[in-house]
Amino acid sequence: MSDYLIQQIVNGLSLGSLYALVAIGFSLIYGVIRLVNFAHGDLMMIGAYMTFGLVASGVVPWVALPLLVVAGGFAAGGLIERVAFRSITGAPMITGFIVTLSASIAIQNLALIFLGSQPRNFNFPEVFRMRLSLGGADVALIDLVIPVVTLLCALALTTFIRKTRVGIAIRAVAENPFAAQLMGISIGRLVFLVFAVGGALAALAGLFWSGKYGQINPLMGFLPGLKAFLATIIGGVGSLPGAIVGGYILGFSEIAFVGFLPSEYSGYRDAFVFGLLILILLVRPQGLFGESEQERA
Amino acid sequence: MKTMELSPVRAFILLVVAVGGLVLAVDGSGNGYYQTFTALTLINVMLAVSLTMTNGFTGMFSLGHPAFMTMGAYVALLFTYPVGRKGFAMPALPDIIAQVHLPLPLAALVGGVIAALAGWLIGRLMVHLQTHYLAVATLGLIIVVQTFALNLDGITRGGRGITGVPREATLSMIGICTVLVIILCWRIKHASLGRAMLAVRENEMAARCFGIDAFRLKLLAFVLGAGIAGFCGALLPHVVSVMSPKSFGLILAFNLIAIIVVGGQGSIVGAILAAVFISVGSESLRRVEETTGVYGVTQVIVAVALISFLLVRPKGLFGLKEPFIRTS
Numbered sequence: 164m165s166d167y168l169i170q171q172i173v174n175g176l177s178l179g180s181l182y183a184l185v186a187i188g189f190s191l192i193y194g195v196i197r198l199v200n201f202a203h204g205d206l207m208m209i210g211a212y213m214t215f216g217l218v219a220s221g222v223v224p225w226v227a228l229p230l231l232v233v234a235g236g237f238a239a240g241g242l243i244e245r246v247a248f249r250s251i252t253g254a255p256m257i258t259g260f261i262v263t264l265s266a267s268i269a270i271q272n273l274a275l276i277f278l279g280s281q282p283r284n285f286n287f288p289e290v291f292r293m294r295l296s297l298g299g300a301d302v303a304l305i306d307l308v309i310p311v312v313t314l315l316c317a318l319a320l321t322t323f324i325r326k327t328r329v330g331i332a333i334r335a336v337a338e339n340p341f342a343a344q345l346m347g348i349s350i351g352r353l354v355f356l357v358f359a360v361g362g363a364l365a366a367l368a369g370l371f372w373s374g375k376y377g378q379i380n381p382l383m384g385f386l387p388g389l390k391a392f393l394a395t396i397i398g399g400v401g402s403l404p405g406a407i408v409g410g411y412i413l414g415f416s417e418i419a420f421v422g423f424l425p426s427e428y429s430g431y432r433d434a435f436v437f438g439l440l441i442l443i444l445l446v447r448p449q450g451l452f453g454e455s456e457q458e459r460a
Numbered sequence: 461m462k463t464m465e466l467s468p469v470r471a472f473i474l475l476v477v478a479v480g481g482l483v484l485a486v487d488g489s490g491n492g493y494y495q496t497f498t499a500l501t502l503i504n505v506m507l508a509v510s511l512t513m514t515n516g517f518t519g520m521f522s523l524g525h526p527a528f529m530t531m532g533a534y535v536a537l538l539f540t541y542p543v544g545r546k547g548f549a550m551p552a553l554p555d556i557i558a559q560v561h562l563p564l565p566l567a568a569l570v571g572g573v574i575a576a577l578a579g580w581l582i583g584r585l586m587v588h589l590q591t592h593y594l595a596v597a598t599l600g601l602i603i604v605v606q607t608f609a610l611n612l613d614g615i616t617r618g619g620r621g622i623t624g625v626p627r628e629a630t631l632s633m634i635g636i637c638t639v640l641v642i643i644l645c646w647r648i649k650h651a652s653l654g655r656a657m658l659a660v661r662e663n664e665m666a667a668r669c670f671g672i673d674a675f676r677l678k679l680l681a682f683v684l685g686a687g688i689a690g691f692c693g694a695l696l697p698h699v700v701s702v703m704s705p706k707s708f709g710l711i712l713a714f715n716l717i718a719i720i721v722v723g724g725q726g727s728i729v730g731a732i733l734a735a736v737f738i739s740v741g742s743e744s745l746r747r748v749e750e751t752t753g754v755y756g757v758t759q760v761i762v763a764v765a766l767i768s769f770l771l772v773r774p775k776g777l778f779g780l781k782e783p784f785i786r787t788s
Contacts, residue, residue: 445586
């Protein structure tokens with residue numbers, strides 16, 4: 164294998180992992196309350212700024228950094244659910260949808276006000292910036308750390324959903340919220356939990372994103388958020404393994420588009436991604452792993 | 461309340477007098493700031509009314525207006541940009557177009573027609589998608605169109621944007637267009653066509669059982685909305701004199717949705733009032749932003765206000781109703 168190919172594979176893996184991390188939360192939330200959460204990508208931005216603040220403060224040891232960011236994302240996700248979405252429980256789908264869009268716009272602009280519109284550059288602690296040689300290719304350590312951590316998270320979450328009582332409750336609500344309530348499941352708490360877990364994973368993605376690219380800005384979450392939605396659609400909305408596989412498919416095809424086509428096309432990267440979205444919605448709206456639902460198409 | 465209701469004919473006369481009076485007064489004042497602001501407000505009214513037709517009448521949830529506006533704007537600019545500067549600014553333009561110069565109304569019409577054609581092609585694929593899938597697909601469409609505008613820099617000048625666009629959009633022309641768009645949408649809503657669209661919105665399955673071709677009606681609403689959006693998009697650079705790929709994006713899509721949600725999805729009077737209200741409101745807030753230097757406050761306020769509004773009045777100010785006008 165040429166080192167160029169290895170490099171592209173590593174790039175695809177790490178980008179796909181970032182999409183997968185965001186997509187998991189997206190998919191969980193949709194699965195439980197059938198809500199497309201536009202504000203989800205902005206949690207990634209919040210995670211990135213938390214990382215920035217913690218690194219800049221200089222007092223946090225690097226081992227504690229991911230833990231603090233994940234905890235912060237958990238809190239932020241839960242807070243958003245309490246402030247914006249708790250009050251619209253039971254409202255028509257379209258209302259919930261407009262509320263998430265409003266929440267996203269509000270978060271982005273609050274970030275613009277309080278964090279400034281200038282993109283910020285920062286350097287990660289040395290440990291994260293190491294580069295190593297893999298089959299002749301020069302690869303950043305973080306690009307290898309990202310997929311490993313992502314897969315561990317995905318594995319832990321899948322086990323949690325499959326095996327624990329809370330996980331079973333989440334699946335029950337996804338299957339039939341009314342019947343689940345009759346069985347004594349408190350949907351409100353589960354919704355909070357799902358938002359918080361989604362927020363934690365998105366914040367982790369934000370940490371990785373800032374480590375990978377070294378630059379963050381208040382609007383950085385929007386496009387990855389939309390792309391994560393695309394990833395969940397590819398995999399089948401509401402399906403957890405689907406979201407992860409969808410994230411990787413999207414990551415790899417984006418890298419392949421940029422890496423293997425002549426460079427004059429690389430500017431069209433986003434057009435390609437969203438053209439793909441439109442195509443998938445037309446051809447297979449239920450995704451790879453999703454069950455066909457009448458309401459979608 | 462009965463005494464406040466006007467017959468549609470009187471309401472039409474009132475509309476013409478109000479818009480005509482506004483245009484004459486502002487044009488006569490000679491104040492450039494008020495002229496620009498009035499022009500932008502009237503264009504917002506057209507956009508809101510057309511979106512209330514696309515989304516409100518049929519129950520679709522399209523965010524795609526900015527995409528069609530961008531198309532309309534760039535198409536119109538091909539014909540209105542001064543011929544002498546085209547060779548320099550748009551080197552990739554074919555000679556046939558580079559030599560042509562059209563007056564703005566005609567160019568904007570071409571822009572609108574091209575946008576409507578694009579809307580027809582895209583709508584055929586998209587209109588059967590339900591609410592949030594359509595919303596995300598049309599958001600994707602905005603990004604696709606913006607990406608093309610950014611990369612086709614032989615025609616669009618890419619991220620640098622096209623500057624020095626002649627300010628050919630006169631207030632009287634915009635006023636006339638606004639009245640025409642409002643009448644068009646009003647006529648559609650209160651004809652059998654509009655009633656069929658509303659039936660689709662209320663219950664698509666039942667409407668289809670009555671022999672209503674839901675797909676065709678949704679497509680029609682989508683295409684008309686795209687055409688009007690393209691036309692408005694074509695006018696806008698000729699008001700503010702610049703155009704860039706990011707001119708019409710997510711924020712605009714969101715503000716338009718805010719307008720039709722506040723006005724009541726499907727209410728034309730509601731859309732007009734909400735468009736004027738939000739235009740005036742955000743312009744005054746923008747001046748606050750400029751004096752305090754805190755940018756972004758307007759959008760936060762619009763977003764928070766929209767969330768609170770949805771909680772208190774989920775159907776908007778008027779729902780589907782047309783206040784002050786007798787409709788039956």
